[in-house]
Amino acid sequence: MRKGIPLAAALIVFASSAMAQTSTLSMTCEEAAGMVSSEGAAVLSTGPNTYDRYVSSQNSCQLDQVLEPAWVPTSNTAQCPVGYRCRSPGY
DSSP states (O other): OOTTTHHHHHHHHHHHHHHHHGGGGGSSSSHHHHHHHSEEEEEEEEEETTEEEEEEEEEOTTTOOOEEEEEESSSSSSSSSEEEEETTOOO
């Protein structure tokens, strides 16, 4: 058995549990937008098994990507303007 496989599996489980703790459904709109703004980029859960990466500016995207405004559900609003998503043109 390769040593890297159990380590990779442990990292995936750890990352999944860490992401589950950043659910927008348990935050106010201000908290979710503030997290993205202060971190520059954050992976947030928006529901069961639903995750995406949200950014505050073009600096967090690849050079060939564009910004797309993003809204997420939070504990106090159905559509919170949390920041942006990085998308490839024509996506």
